Every structure is written in C-alpha cells, then in structure tokens.
Amino acid sequence: MHNLFQIADVDSGVIRWVNADLVTHILLAI
Template identity: 90%
Template structure:
C-alpha cells in the first residue's frame, strides 16, 4: 500500500518539505482495538528511510491501480 504522509520533522532534520510518499511495510494495531491500525512502518520512496509513523500523519492512501502494483485495479 502506498501512502502520502504529512512531514513531521525529526530533531536535527531540515524542514524542507511538507509531505512525502512511502510504501507501508507493517501495520500495528492499537491497545484498545488491535483491528484499528494506529502505527505504520513506512519506507520513504525517495530516500529508502524506514520510519514508524502515527496514523494521524497519513493524509492519503493511493488506490491500488496507481501505486505500481501488478494486476488489475479492483
């Protein structure tokens, strides 16, 4: 799954971008309801950096047919 993430600068990082696109590697459920994902492990498609991201920072989920995956879009 490919997502657009609102950029939340880490300590020591320059604030040179507003958003970034990443590939979701893992979804982690919350303590109250494990079926609702609250954290995502996402790899930045530009830099390859892997980060844990709070679900509140994910602004868009790209449809299956637009993220380069194989097969027909359903």
C-alpha cells in the first residue's frame, strides 16, 4: 500500500491523491 493521502483542490474542485512522503519532503525544504 502506497503512502497516499487525499487533498481537495478547492480552486478547481479537483480531488487528487498525493504521495505523503513527497509532500513531507517539500514542507521540510521550505
């Protein structure tokens, strides 16, 4: 099972699946 979580793109109304590890890496890079 991949480490994915769901986020809602409010602007476009799109719900997308995002790799949690990738998001964590981006947040830590800020």
